[in-house]
Amino acid sequence: MADPASESAGDDPPQLECRRCGRALQPGRGDLHVVSILALADPYPPVFTEDDLALDVGSEIRNLIAHLSGLDAREAQDQVYRRQVFPLCGACYHDWIDDPTGSGF
Numbered sequence: 001m002a003d004p005a006s007e008s009a010g011d012d013p014p015q016l017e018c019r020r021c022g023r024a025l026q027p028g029r030g031d032l033h034v035v036s037i038l039a040l041a042d043p044y045p046p047v048f049t050e051d052d053l054a055l056d057v058g059s060e061i062r063n064l065i066a067h068l069s070g071l072d073a074r075e076a077q078d079q080v081y082r083r084q085v086f087p088l089c090g091a092c093y094h095d096w097i098d099d100p101t102g103s104g105f
Helices: 050-054 057-069 073-078 090-098
Strands: 032-040 081-089
Touching: 032 090, 073 081, 081 090
Parallel strands: none
Antiparallel strands: 032 081
16 A cells, blocks of 8 residues: 555545455545554563573573574564554444454454
8 A cells, every 4th residue: 555645746546445345445535544553562671580580591592593593584573563554444444443353342
C-alpha cells in the first residue's frame, strides 16, 4: 500500500482494497481508514534471579547466537519489532476497532 501522506496533489490516488473484505476503496472519498499496528517485544528491563546470575554468561551468549543463526534477518527483527499498515473500509474498520483480536469480547 502506498503511504497516503506521500501522495501529491494531482497524482492519481493508489488503488486500494479493504484488507478484510476486499472491497475497492477510493482514497479521498472518506470511505476508508488506514490502520497502523506497532508490536514491540517486552520493552521493560529484564528481571534476573540469583540463578540467572549464576549461569555462565559466555555459554548463554553462545546459545543465543546459535538460536538466532537459524533465523533470517526478517524473522529475527519480527521477534522484537513489527509494524503493519493496512486499509479497511468503514464497515470493516468499525467491526475491527470494536474487537481488534476477533475474540468476541
